[in-house]
Amino acid sequence: MKADHQTGMLKRAATARMPTKWGMFHAIGFKREITNGIPGVETALAIIMGDLRQDAPLLRIHSQCFTGEALGSLRCDCGDQLAMALQAIADEGRGLVVYEYQEGRGIGLMAKLQAYELQDAGIDTVAANHALGFKADYRNFNLPAAIVRDLGVSRVRLLTNNQRKVYALCDAGIEVVARIPCEPAPTPYSLAYLRTKKERMGHALSLRHYGNIGSFASRAASDMFAWRGSDHSRAVNVAREF
Numbered sequence: 001m002k003a004d005h006q007t008g009m010l011k012r013a014a015t016a017r018m019p020t021k022w023g024m025f026h027a028i029g030f031k032r033e034i035t036n037g038i039p040g041v042e043t044a045l046a047i048i049m050g051d052l053r054q055d056a057p058l059l060r061i062h063s064q065c066f067t068g069e070a071l072g073s074l075r076c077d078c079g080d081q082l083a084m085a086l087q088a089i090a091d092e093g094r095g096l097v098v099y100e101y102q103e104g105r106g107i108g109l110m111a112k113l114q115a116y117e118l119q120d121a122g123i124d125t126v127a128a129n130h131a132l133g134f135k136a137d138y139r140n141f142n143l144p145a146a147i148v149r150d151l152g153v154s155r156v157r158l159l160t161n162n163q164r165k166v167y168a169l170c171d172a173g174i175e176v177v178a179r180i181p182c183e184p185a186p187t188p189y190s191l192a193y194l195r196t197k198k199e200r201m202g203h204a205l206s207l208r209h210y211g212n213i214g215s216f217a218s219r220a221a222s223d224m225f226a227w228r229g230s231d232h233s234r235a236v237n238v239a240r241e242f
């Protein structure tokens with residue numbers, strides 16, 4: 001999904017209630033035609049709670065991570081970031097997550113696994129992507145920006161550590177009144193990866209705090225760690241020692 005792709009009109013595919021363990025959301029499916037030599041369709045989901053038109057709602061632009069979200073992989077922070085964002089929105093009673101299908105920073109699941117294989121051999125996530133012929137980050141954030149505008153939201157508080165998302169929203173005419181860190185505790189398995197994101201990709205990560213986006217973060221984290229069981233609790237305890 002490069003910026004030079006031709007895109008069609010954004011359309012709403014469906015709207016449905018989405019009860020979750022964090023509370024009641026509404027999910028709106030969006031799609032738009034995209035042309036990059038061959039025609040296709042790009043899709044994304046907006047997961048919404050409350051009235052978004054009041055003041056500046058919380059927003060998380062989140063990229064799919066099957067390994068982190070479905071398998072509970074500790075190699076990255078994606079699953080915990082999504083949970084933190086949903087908990088933060090539930091605590092305020094309003095806000096949204098725009099969920100994009102950009103597995104592995106846009107390279108797809110199979111290529112991400114290949115990159116993991118290279119990382120297991122000792123190179124970092126950026127070098128692994130380059131070795132496979134990809135950019136370090138293949139994403140752009142045009143679609144979520146269009147979705148936010150379609151929802152009538154012109155000002156947001158953005159839950160992210162990635163300054164590129166701030167720039168993408170600003171370029172689309174959406175005011176980011178605050179960037180709120182979304183940083184779960186590193187684990188022994190994610191720490192090197194997160195260091196690379198900080199040092200080579202410019203992500204604003206402290207790599208220290210257990211949770212630094214308010215009281216909800218600790219609650220969300222403790223809920224998740226209880227759910228994930230003792231193995232993850234041990235991993236977090238080890239991570240705290242770094």
Ligand SMILES: [Zn+2]
Nearest residue numbers: 065068076078
């Ligand atoms: Zn991930």
